[in-house]
Amino acid sequence: MLAAVWKVTSVNGFRMGWQGIPVYLALAAILGRIATCKVVLHEATLVVINPLRTHTIPRSALARAEVDDHGTLELHLHDDKRIPSFAFGGSLVDRIKGTSEEAAHTITTWRNTPHPPTPDLHTKTHWTRSPYADTAVALCAATTAAGALWMALSGGS
Known part of the structure; x- marks a missing residue:
């Protein structure tokens, strides 16, 4: 340019x-x-950084992680809210390498691992700072x- x-x-x-x-x-x-854009796993929370909004999801609020029909990683919360991840948006590279499926599997494993009790955290959403x-x-x-x-x-x- x-x-x-x-x-x-x-x-x-x-x-x-x-x-x-x-x-x-x-x-x-x-x-x-x-x-x-990325998804970051911390000990007690998962952070989804999308282009405009960032979501901090406590482990206890996450019901499941799955890939939709278009290949986008979606995080389903217990309150039936869905949060798509732009970082795993079903690109051509993802269709070849299966990165969204791998991310969903990693998040599911993280969610299901035993962990020490944490204070009751709430899902937070704020504008992404870049x-x-x-x-x-x-x-x-x-x-x-x-x-x-x-x-x-x-x-x-």
Whole structure:
């Protein structure tokens, strides 16, 4: 993407080339959020980090882990709530390697292993924080605003 911005700038000038910078930053933000998706097992909780929402699930709240018809890992809670995992979303790689099935098996084993009693924890959901992706979004907005202002003040085109 940076090479494309450089090429457009060298052929058409900076006035046209700068417009690729916000596109690059928006793409970096989207890919950054996708790249940080994961499922983490702790001693008493399971954390599902999706692009926008993070779910912390206590072992006692988890009824089962299974893979749906599309290959997505789903965590079923005792209150009939389902939480899909974007990290194990049924991709082509997953269909070949079976990573969602393996994750479901690992989570089921974790859930069924004896563990010391823990305080009664509750499922928590909050916005996912992704410093790099959030910074890219902020820089995208700032670059877009500054570029639009610059274009308006310097005569457009």
